[in-house]
Amino acid sequence: MKIKYFKSTIIVALLFFAISCDNDILDKAPVSSFSGEGFYLTTSDAQAGIYGIYNSTQGVFRTNFAYWGEGRADNVKTEQSGEGLTLIQNNLNESASSANWSSLYTMISRANYAVKYIPNVYGEGDPAGNQLIGQARALRALAYFYLVKVWGDVPLITEPYTSIEQDIFVTKTNKEAVLDQIEEDLVYAVNNCTEKYNNNNDRIMINKGSANALLTKVYMWRHKYTEALATSAVVLKNPLYSLVSTMDEWGKIFTDGYSKESIFEVGYNDDQTNSLRVLYAIGSYAIFTPSEKFKASYETGDLRISYVYDTTIAEPKAIWKFLGKGVSDEDASKSHQNIVLIRLADIMLLRAEALNQLGGAANKAEALSLLNTIRIRAGLPAFETEETASTQYGNLESAILHERSIELCFEGQRWFDLVRTGRAISTMNPLNGLSEESNLVWPISTTVLNKNPNMEQNDYYK
Incomplete structure (x- = not known):
């Protein structure tokens, strides 16, 4: 409940x-x-x-959360x-x-x-x-x-x-x-x-874990990579948080809420509703649908894609991620799913990014390991070396940011990632002239x- x-x-x-x-x-x-x-x-x-x-x-x-975090991105x-x-x-x-x-x-x-x-x-x-x-x-x-x-x-x-x-x-x-x-x-x-509330409040109210996670995101915004490593380490060691194992569980992070991977959610219910359905899934009237660039960015065999949108049609009318795999885009009922603002995969990939920025063999190896953990869960092969990731995406940083784009898609992260990493203009200029x-x-x-x-x-x- x-x-x-x-x-x-x-x-x-x-x-x-x-x-x-x-x-x-x-x-x-x-x-x-x-x-x-x-x-x-x-x-x-x-x-x-x-x-x-x-x-x-x-x-x-x-x-x-979607206008600010997704609406201006690719x-x-x-x-x-x-x-x-x-x-x-x-x-x-x-x-x-x-x-x-x-x-x-x-x-x-x-x-x-x-x-x-x-x-x-x-x-x-x-x-x-x-x-x-x-x-x-x-x-x-x-x-x-x-x-x-x-x-x-x-x-x-x-x-x-x-x-x-x-x-x-x-x-x-x-x-x-x-x-x-x-x-x-x-x-x-x-x-x-508090360390924990011992109930669902641990996902929708601030505790030490969510405060450290938000502080990690602030440090990354300011490029304080050493500080981000310290706070992210605390989050990763927190027993409240662990990655879900299966794709069905991955889908329920967003449709059901309160998962073990979730760090902070904005809670809603049948009386306190949000705009998720209007944003993502009312047929031809949905505000946002997946772009052609996004649909082309998945690697073959990625198990997440079928939980994100309908891959059986050329022009999907809905984003399923928050509302559920196979959700009817003709259903105009109000949406009450929680909005997941911070989760463990987000912090793991930010930590990987910080490690890569600081450099050194040990840091690079841990960054690659964190990246591979997210990839393997999605059914993708691990990158054996940094060179393997670089061959596919140019460099390790680009591989991490690509993984954030896929793993955290439509969660209100993409635009801020582009701005934070100095890639907003180069990414968006060919699409809308941002200069x-x-x-x-x-x-x-x-x-x-x-x-x-x-x-x-x-x-x-x-």
Whole structure:
């Protein structure tokens, strides 16, 4: 049975945040009479506040995990004329729904209230309170990490709005300073979150393992390869996580959720649904389907492909991965599958990439071993040597990145991999003319610009 952030407590949390949080915290009206301090009175209030942050993640990622992570990359195409086409053709503009960061800042606002007021409930230094603050700070870090990856320089807000004296018309902060704060928050989470919950919460709530995994992804984004090796080693040794063995189990990572390979998922259910079916599987109306380039990129004999789309037809109308092998593309029912944001195969391949970047015979050998572990599970032959991988893909780095493209397809990773590794322009220029570094970020939404006179549009879109 799925555990979805304890709905009765969520209701309390949402009542609080309906008062304390605007839809766009950057444009928040001054607080006049309400104080978060008046809500955070008991341990139940503190827990409700944390559940409210998790509730925000549902809105943040329900559609945008694919718009941000797949829509501008080379694995998808579309037959539609809406935002999916805008992204694929690199015709972004400030009216695009994916250009609006409001939901991310609502998530951050909820975290800021929790970080500030939970110590009033538990007292400074209390382990139970610190554990809750660790979750809040990790979720705040998750939100800021997406903000930096999507927009670059963004406003950094770490205090809740509690006074009319506070400046509500904020400006941008250099992305490196934001990333420094992200690292600080995640290190706090690693040091203070629980090892495990001993139930499905280990997949949908932050613990030490998921905090270390997210920190690994941040280190890789910043090319801090030595640091990424340290955190990824902790994740790989964590008994909570192991690779599934069979392809049927691989398919259930996404359709059923809560697998032993999963590290962090955004949880949904029949009442709290997402856009997976609209994005990937409503017949000719699906926003994204596999591109010709993606379909040609599989190696013969790869067992994953039949779980990803229908290989028996030339033009598949659906991506099956999250919704299930053979899912009907005529079924318009709402989708409730969890969105898997981080899993073990992701961290293993990032570790392989870091090892390869650092170089040396031992590091290269371990990188190759990690790559081969993923390949063998998929029914593919192992690369016997680095030269074997290089012969097929040019070099070991390209072989690892190709494996990420296949293994993590449509999970919201591909665009960020291209940007992180400096391959976005060379990959996408032949497809949509992408040619400038300043075009790698999104425009800032008209909604944000109109409400904040101090907010400047990103340079490419001025």
